[in-house]
Amino acid sequence: MLISLLAGVLTGCLLAIPPGPINFAVFETSMKGQRRAAFRLAAGAVAGDSFYCLVAIIYQLSTELLELVKIVFSAFGGLFLIGLGVYYIWVRKCPLPAAGLPPDPRDHPDHAHQGHFITGLLLALSNPFYIVVMIAVTELYYSVGVLYLHMGNNLAFLIGIQAGTFLWLWTIGKFVQLNRHHLGDIGARVRGFCGWAFLGFGLYMTAKFFKLVF
Secondary structure, three states: OHHHHHHHHHHHHHHHOOOOHHHHHHHHHHHOOOHHHHHHHHHHHHHHHHHHHHHHHHOOOOOHHHHHHHHHHHHHHHHHHHHHHHHHHHHOOOOOOOOOOOOOOOOOOOOOOHHHHHHHHHHHHOOOOHHHHHHHHHHHHHHHOOOOOOHHHHHHHHHHHHHHHHHHHHHHHHHHHHOHHHHHHHHHHHHHHHHHHHHHHHHHHHHHHHHHHO
């Protein structure tokens, strides 16, 4: 069970490293000094990845579930990311804080609301092809004996996935918060890049949806 837990931590961390929507969102909120918002974004992403991890395990019982998940979340994810990209590029015009300024006063419990958790969850769920990688990884672990059909073993792996994903996102947030005064000059460019990245991911997911359906 300990091996399954450690394998989950390593897998969660490695799968969270490639640049994606949630990484950009955590970076942007951390640049503004919104620690609680970044924390809740990361927690939402962990919940989304946990869902896909569960689907990957259940996939052992029903292969039809995978196609349904891919179709539904490709459509949803594409539209969500396109809307988020449009919001970042053309609607959200307020500038990031200048280098050296204290944390944003909006980083208050009243402002770090559940909407940040939901946003993190939706950003994680907007990439249904994460589950394809997760299925490949779990099948490999089953074949070499790291995982086996036992509830405690699979639960340990799931907890490890959660810990690894959160560890990476927390590291991003902490690094940005500690180096905001050095990163301030690129903050505005990062926000614009985030918007275009969200838009690009959204168009890609929408194209995948039409390919799956038609």
